[in-house]
Amino acid sequence: MSSSSAAPAAKPPMRDALVAAAFRLFSERGYEQTTVDDIVALAGVGRRSFFRYFPSKEDVVFPDHERCLADMTAFLAASGPEHEPVRRVCDAARLVLQMYAENPAFSVQRYRLTRKVPGLRAYELSVVRRYERALARYLRGRFAGLPDGTLRADVIAAAVVAAHNNGLRSWLRSDGQGDAGAAVDHALGCVQREFAHPRDAGPARPAARVTALTGEQAASPADDVLVLVTRRDAPLWRVVRELEAVLDRA
Amino acid sequence: MSSSSAAPAAKPPMRDALVAAAFRLFSERGYEQTTVDDIVALAGVGRRSFFRYFPSKEDVVFPDHERCLADMTAFLAASGPEHEPVRRVCDAARLVLQMYAENPAFSVQRYRLTRKVPGLRAYELSVVRRYERALARYLRGRFAGLPDGTLRADVIAAAVVAAHNNGLRSWLRSDGQGDAGAAVDHALGCVQREFAHPRDAGPARPAARVTALTGEQAASPADDVLVLVTRRDAPLWRVVRELEAVLDRA
Structure with a gap:
């Protein structure tokens, strides 16, 4: 097959033409058996053009x-x-x-x-x-x-x-x-x-529920108490985040 | 430096000697500048011995x-x-x-x-x-x-x-x-x-101020629940430490 018969009709940018030529050769001959010289010959460009776009043969993949x-x-x-x-x-x-x-x-x-x-x-x-x-x-x-x-x-x-x-x-x-x-x-x-x-994250699986006892808060601010109910297998960081959200009074 | 002066006194197995020689050269000359020939010369063995143990220079690392x-x-x-x-x-x-x-x-x-x-x-x-x-x-x-x-x-x-x-x-x-x-x-x-x-995950280690509802645990191990009671003004790190003590099942 000559390189001219493989030249794409729509004349894509050179970079795309190099990728197309490379993959055509990889599938026909195998990756290892294809050289950069083969690719540029099929694409109808010089070696320098290849290396302007791709540092190595691997990069064209x-x-x-x-x-x-x-x-x-x-x-x-x-x-x-x-x-x-x-x-x-x-x-x-x-x-x-x-x-x-x-x-x-x-x-x-x-x-x-x-x-x-x-x-x-x-x-x-x-x-x-x-x-x-x-x-x-x-x-x-x-x-x-x-x-x-x-x-x-x-x-x-x-x-x-x-x-x-x-x-x-x-x-x-x-x-x-x-x-x-x-x-x-x-x-x-x-x-x-x-x-x-x-x-x-939406309502999917709440891992931890944090409940503030608002009644006690109102009655005795100095002894303001939190009750946290959580699954024992909830990840610590998630529980901590919930605590942070509740403890943060700003 | 001659290879004989670097030969280890305790005569370790050849594989270990190759690794030791390689790392000595890597640190003295750099990895890229060291060849397999350099390594075997320093270790005092032949190339074939190297490749019996290591497919390539990378593998000795x-x-x-x-x-x-x-x-x-x-x-x-x-x-x-x-x-x-x-x-x-x-x-x-x-x-x-x-x-x-x-x-x-x-x-x-x-x-x-x-x-x-x-x-x-x-x-x-x-x-x-x-x-x-x-x-x-x-x-x-x-x-x-x-x-x-x-x-x-x-x-x-x-x-x-x-x-x-x-x-x-x-x-x-x-x-x-x-x-x-x-x-x-x-x-x-x-x-x-x-x-x-x-x-x-094994049994929990209860800590002060953190109460495990053992009744619920027994009834529903998959939904093992912790209830933590804390003052709202307790520092977050202290609450986290308590939580860690209980949640850490290692």
């Missing part, structure tokens, strides 16, 4: 992650105190899903390729880790000063990424059939219910 | 992970229905901590090296992912047939790994001072309280 990471960082940086932090990181994770769902055929093709090539799996792991760190960094800021703030930030970031990937992978394994958004929403919803502040 | 992964897999495979699954994966994660804590000086040295060399960080990420998958695989088995079983398994495995690494890294950053076990136990304890099934 994941052409949108850098943009997506930048979008996620900007999204989190634009957060305010009005955003419930766990919900916010779940919404940030949805940006990744959106990138995959924009082009289902490409995403499925890449998923199959990545599973076959250990080097690409390693690359993907490092990308996933960068998303996780971006989420954790934001949460550490929001939880600063709270007991076990960094621990909670790290655990929630990892849980959000695991849930997102669980939903994403089930969609990819179904060859991009079905509703990617619904699968990921369901998975993230579970994490949100587990970790988010009950006041912001 | 992490000489114990394969054994630890095998130990973890065996530990999880030896589990029975009597083991509460979340506690079990926390205990499995402690095997990794144990490996690090066995040799603090080596672990700290490697931590510093890994932070400087991107290729080693990528290697470590893939190792961590293998631990996470081993935990998730076990949990998927235990949660089979439960609603969202695989999702829950993936999320808990990720949370356990994140908590373990949070505790481990704070110990490594302190140059291996302090109690590694305590840091990791605390972190894993938080995850366990978050996810473990209350019926399997």
Whole structure:
């Protein structure tokens, strides 16, 4: 096959043409057997053009992650105190899903390729880790000063990424059939219910109820008493948050 | 320096000698500047001996992970229905901590090296992912047939790994001072309280001013309830400490 016969009629931007040429060759010859020279020959451009867009052959497999990471960082940086932090990181994770769902055929093709090539799996792991760190960094800021703030930030970031990937992978394994958004929403919803502040998470599962004895408060302010009723298995931080909300008289 | 002057007096097994020679050179010359030939020359063995123990130069940096992964897999495979699954994966994660804590000086040295060399960080990420998958695989088995079983398994495995690494890294950053076990136990304890099934979590330790309604416990173990009575003007930290004492079932 000549490179001219493969040239796309619609003349997409050069970057897209390089990605298309690369994936065509990966599927025909295999990833390891395809060189950057093969890719530029098929795309009809020079080597320098390739490296202007992609630092390495691996990067052409994941052409949108850098943009997506930048979008996620900007999204989190634009957060305010009005955003419930766990919900916010779940919404940030949805940006990744959106990138995959924009082009289902490409995403499925890449998923199959990545599973076959250990080097690409390693690359993907490092990308996933960068998303996780971006989420954790934001949460550490929001939880600063709270007991076990960094621990909670790290655990929630990892849980959000695991849930997102669980939903994403089930969609990819179904060859991009079905509703990617619904699968990921369901998975993230579970994490949100587990970790988010009950006041912001809706009525799903209140983990702790805090009851103020208003009668005693009125009668004897000096001995103002709180009675807190909680499930014994409720996470401590969640109980503490409820206590904070009630004890905070400001 | 000649290789003979560096030969250890106690004549440790060849594998250990290779690791010692490698780390000596990594710290003197840098990781990238050290070749396998340099390592075998210093250790006084042939190249074939190196590759008998280590597939690559990267593997000599992490000489114990394969054994630890095998130990973890065996530990999880030896589990029975009597083991509460979340506690079990926390205990499995402690095997990794144990490996690090066995040799603090080596672990700290490697931590510093890994932070400087991107290729080693990528290697470590893939190792961590293998631990996470081993935990998730076990949990998927235990949660089979439960609603969202695989999702829950993936999320808990990720949370356990994140908590373990949070505790481990704070110990490594302190140059291996302090109690590694305590840091990791605390972190894993938080995850366990978050996810473990209350019926399997064992009896509580009642503390002053916190009363467990034993009647309700007996009637409905799944909804084990705590009632905490406190003055409204009590400092939050004191209330939290009381709560911690009661909620901590370790």
